[in-house]
Amino acid sequence: MKEFESLKQPRSRVIEAISQNMGLYGVTPSIGRLYCLLFFSDKPLTLDEMKEELGMSKASMSLAVRTLLDLNMVEKAWIKGVRKDLYVVDDDSYQRFFDYFITKWRPANNTNMKAIEKSITELEEILTDSEASKEIREQAQVDIKKLQNWLDYYDWLNRLIKSFETKEIFDFIPINKRD
Structure with a gap:
């Protein structure tokens, strides 16, 4: 786990910069943080996982995901046996x-x-x-x-x-x- 701590500062720096500049896309910094969470995730995430990680309400999380979907910044993913909606970053910048x-x-x-x-x-x-x-x-x-x-x-x-x-x-x- 100590190894993963070394990733925290570089990731936090990028997350802060990206989220503060998401206004260029017409979205809030919290939506920017959600985007970065998905970007750095090594697997697709559910709304509940994202909500837990960011501490946002379910309604705010749902709106944020819908916004990112509308902007084609994230997409739904499918994994066999998983019933909840999963989301990943569309990584073609x-x-x-x-x-x-x-x-x-x-x-x-x-x-x-x-x-x-x-x-x-x-x-x-x-x-x-x-x-x-x-x-x-x-x-x-x-x-x-x-x-x-x-x-x-x-x-x-x-x-x-x-x-x-x-x-x-x-x-x-x-x-x-x-x-």
Whole structure:
């Protein structure tokens, strides 16, 4: 058992750092600690085992696991003869990042593009409105130009998202293994 004590400090350091930065994934530090518990576990864990280890309520534990499942950060495991749900970390860090980025950014990107496209259409109508003042038409033209620049950005962002889906991003930023 003394040997396992030597693992405690290095693991605790990583758990603390990861859990404090889980806000990037839109989750709390306690969900980050759960993720790290599963990451360092040498076997799939049940809700009860995780609850006992972290001292969280069953309801909090259930919500945390559901959140990690939704983010594709953990997955259910199956072991013959075990009736309770078991969970393990999906250890493909690259795919986990891609899944999260795609899930969060694509809908936001699409929503923004639709709003901008609709606004450009309305602003173009102002340009042809003979009752609109010259000043309003000029401002509409300025706004159209600004919004078209945003559309260029969102088009670029869609291509970035697509490169994650197709893994083409690795052509530009290869995975370099440490020696």
